[in-house]
Amino acid sequence: MTKKTPPVKKNELVELIFEDITHEGAGVGKIGGYPLFVPYALPGEKAKVKVINVKKNFGFGKLVETVEESPARVDPPCNVYYKCGGCQLQHMSYEMQLEMKRNQVQNALKKIGHIVDIPIHPTIGMEDPWRYRNKVQIPVGSQNGELITGFYRKRSHDIIDDMERCIITDEVNDRMIDAVREIANRLGISAYDEEKNRGLLRHIMVRSGQETKQTMIVLITKKEKIPALEKLVDEIVKTYPEVKSVVQNINPERTNVILGKKSKVLWGDPYIYDEIGGIRFAISAKSFYQVNPVQTKKLYDKALEYAALTGKETVIDAYCGIGTISLFLAKNAKKVYGVEVVPEAISDAKENAKLNQIENAEFFVGQAEKVMPWWKAQGLRPDVIVVDPPRKGCDESFLQAMIDMKPKRIVYVSCNPSTLARDLKILDEGGYETKEVQPVDMFPQTTHIECVVWLELDFVDQK
Ligand SMILES: C[S@@+](CC[C@H](N)C(=O)[O-])C[C@H]1O[C@@H](n2cnc3c(N)ncnc32)[C@H](O)[C@@H]1O
Incomplete structure (x- = not known):
């Protein structure tokens, strides 16, 4: 041959x-x-x-x-676009980005899930697809004895030294990064050097509430002791009244993972607040909170529409984070049970329920795949289950437990079309028909896409 x-x-x-x-x-x-x-x-x-x-x-x-040239080619407005790996689609018109994302969902569902002939709606985009991110985590390095901040050059750990702005992140985050770097530099705080495993400041994280304008600064350090700590914190909070919380996260490991296990509040509250759709959320440093609040509202509204609640239903919100979807659902359900693996997120979720005087939502720490069979054994019979897993999708044992519980309806929120398609196939074999898919652009200028999917238990299987 x-x-x-x-x-x-x-x-x-x-x-x-x-x-x-x-x-x-x-x-x-x-x-x-x-x-x-x-x-x-x-x-x-x-x-x-x-x-x-x-x-x-x-x-x-x-x-x-x-x-x-394609008529869809545009000049990328970011000066470091071709160096930075953060965005991949700034050279493409926004209309084409939305179309490409819908096609991506359609292809994954067809090839991996063998799901065809269902409505996959046009991607819901943003009116202004810039400056949408409420969180930034930026590496710190040093150059000629001065601290520098910037994203890593593509496929490397070299900091882009001429990065001044990140135009997909909220302006306040850019300003805070500059401010903290400048103050830390003046106080002689060292940058962590990955190769030598020496130095202190690894990353600066800034989180801001787009509705409340509150900001949290997280200093991610290799060691616990920060020289001139009092001056550092004092200067940050006195100069920038929008800062409501300064947190230190200690990460002593030689790792690519940004946050370490231990966090401590250096000043102010352990959380900041934000609001989506009239619900107020407390968000702490380590909790997952959607990065694009404008699109999150559209995503959750769609999830609520697909859940079709009348006020009589028992609902499970699996992978609930700080309870954002749960609290949206609770207003229209009899009872909502949320489960999430990060303990800090669950304490935020409980706090959030209290904050909004929502009494029909209960939250549990644990792995969804373990808590679901336990709930089933306890006799919990949900009418609707909402799932919003991380990129790797749902564990097979979780999907099986969900199928065994026989809810009438499932709403699957996904940030990865491939694992979504894989899981929809398993659910299909378990009697759940995919009815509709709504892609929502949570991450303009990047290739990421989020979807909300409505599934119903087949009539035959309900017997
Ligand atoms: C995509 S986020 C969704 C959070 C929330 N629904 C929201 O919209 O903000 C996925 C969440 O799943 C949690 N998680 C990851 N693995 C888990 C597991 N095995 N069991 C329960 N939660 C898990 C993560 O900590 C994260 O909060």
Whole structure:
């Protein structure tokens, strides 16, 4: 048998017509059926490409020059877009981003979940798809003896030293990063050096309530002791009255994980507040809170619509975080049970229920896959289950427990179309038909997409 050799060689210059785009945002062009993946190339474009990596069945290229440009190509407004890995789609019009995300969901459902012929609605986008993020976590380094802050250059741990702004994050976050870096620099606080495993300040995290304008600063350090701590905190809080909480998180490990296990409040409250849809939330440093509050409201409204509550239902909100969806649902349900693995998030959820005088929501710490069978054994029979798992999707034992509980309706909120499609297939085999899918753009300028899915128990299976 003859071995098929790729039709291109490394470093060769080729001209390609791009037909498609991957879910990571790279253009796909083919030479005699052999696909080349090229970042920043758009479907419909013709371009000169340098081949940089040749594998047996596909290769990678670098865009050298566009010969025919797509009408969807735009100038990326960020000055470090091509260095930073944070955004992948700033060179694409927003309309095309929304369309691409819907297609991505459709393809995953078809290929992985074998789900076709159901309505997948057009992606709900933002009116102004910039400055939407309420949280930023930025690495700290040093250059010529001065502290610098900036995201890492793509596929590296080198800080981009000319990054001044991040235009997808709230302006207040940018200002706070500059302020904290400048004060810490003046007080001689050192940056953590990953290679030598020395130094102190690893990251600065800023979280802000877009509705309340309250801000939390989190200093992530290698060791507990911070020199000139009092002056540092004093200067931050006296200069910036919007700061309501300063927290230190200690991460002594040699790791890529940003937050360590231990946190302590240096000044103010352990949380800040924000509001979505008239519900007030307390958010602490380690709790998950959706990063785009404008779109979160649209996402939760859709989840509520799909849950179709009348006030008589018992509802489970699995992977509930600080109880955001639970509290949205509680207003229209008889009782809501939330489960979440992070203890701090559950104490925030309980606090949030009190804060909003919601008495029909109860929260439990634990792994959803363990708590669900226990609830079932206790005789809990939910009418509706809402799930909002992390990117890896639901554990199979969780899905099975959900199927065994036989709720009439399931609302699945997902930030990963591939694991969503895998889980929908399992639910389909368990008697749950996918009725509708609504993609919501929670992360403009990036390839990420969120979906809300409505599933119903098949009539036959209800007997
Ligand atoms: C995508 S977030 C959703 C949070 C919340 N529903 C919201 O909208 O803010 C997923 C949550 O699942 C939690 N989590 C991860 N694994 C879990 C597990 N095995 N059991 C329960 N919760 C888990 C995470 O801590 C996180 O808060």
